[in-house]
Amino acid sequence: MKRIFNYTAMFLIGGILASCATSAVTGRKYLSLVNESQLNDQAALAYKEFLSSSGTKVVTGTSNATMVKRVGNNIASATNRFLQERGVADQYDFNWEFNLVQSDEVNAWCMPGGKVAVYSGIIPITGNEAGLATVMGHEIAHAIEKHSVAQASNQIALQLGAQVIGAASSTTNNRAVSAINQLYGIGAPLGMLKFSRNDELAADRAGLIIMAMAGYDPNEAVKFWERMSSAKSGQAPAEFLSTHPSDARRISQLQSYIPEAMKYYKK
Template sequence: MKLKSVVKLLVFVSMCCGCATNPFTGKQTMALVSNDQLFPVSFQQYNDFLKEHKVVEGTEDAKRIEQVGKRIAKAAERYLNANGYIGYLKDYKWEYHLVDDKTVNAWCMPGGKIVFYTGILPVAKTDAGIAAIMGHEVAHALANHGQQRMSAAYIQQGIALAGNVAITDEQSRDLFNEYYGVGSNVGAMLPFSRSHEAEADRIGIVLMAIAGYDPAVAPELWKRMETVSPSSTPEILSTHPATSSRISNLTALVPNARAEAKKFGVTSFSN
């Protein structure tokens, strides 16, 4: 079987074997690994991470992370229920932990397991700043971005394997591996990741608004982030959109986020 035919077959089989619906766009997404498989692994990895790192407990900052996290989770539930996705979060096991680490980062694993590093708190500044970060990270989990990235990686690896099997000439196979490795990353995997980041921004700013936090804080947060963690990587080679693009896009999304919040009776916001 020729390489082109093998590639088409792999992509076709992958799309038939597993898909899920993104509750925020209504579109079908790749799901070669189900959440039934993914969540238990995620929960175990989260527990292992907490055992290996210094978790901050009982402080005002730790309480803020939990309080904001609960409001974002409640906002997500309200939004999903209102849009016909009742029970979507039934398998989520929300946890919110602050970890003593200077890294300017936060993340949410599949199934609702959240970590904030103390290093990002000076950038967040306020509860609304925390909510902007929290909304974005939670959005990744709600839209099953981890599941999609794993699925895309399986397809990428499958095509690479197919190429190495189909191409018998060693020199041609070496050229295929060289160009496919660069091409699939720059032309597919990195744009895929950037699209997830942009989608998480769109979802996250709505969640923070429904939770009662001023969505206008989101672009301001990224202005501070640009000062603290400037990136010299060209956008085309990055997993994330350029910070200037994010600031511009988030600024444009503020009116829509407020309009969405109004549907839930939220018309005043804390910042």
């Protein structure tokens, strides 16, 4: 019995290793059951549907809407330089898009492929352009690290079990679409995207470098997370707060990454 279990476990682990991909930036291994370029296409479709759905109001022509596009473009070109400097730009296919949507929700996300949404509820907490750059740098760093590819894959693996492990089939890609919609809360009040603390720290670290490369002072990130921390009480629904615990531990980790990021910050 025990031996059968071991063989099964070995088979499963072998299958999982076969479907592991490696993050080009940190070298971290992650489960990838989906064809990533197809996932990007599907995410782009999901984004388009999200923007055009009756529940979404895209803000255009206001100073905040312009700011979201301006900061987004600065962060995007810094991200491209970040990837080029590390010699991994060819492993990414970002088709950037940045939109501000009207919502009391305190939230922001970047889908695989570079589709970004900023909810107007988070704007007062960002405080200034550097605060917004903090949020965008962080969310884009999650995308660079393929955290949601890994999470979508984990979700598919849970749904389908061992049978799919090792194959990126059309079935798994169909499931990827629904996984993306579920993760980002499209068609649902709240998404299920919740990264581990390690993922959060990795996104903080790369996000700080990216915002610095885009010309924003990384020290502003500390102030942003402190504002986030004091916004905790009273503001609802604050999805970003529940998925991004901004406690003292996070803030002190963030501070420890600042000297590295400052090397990229040219006044």
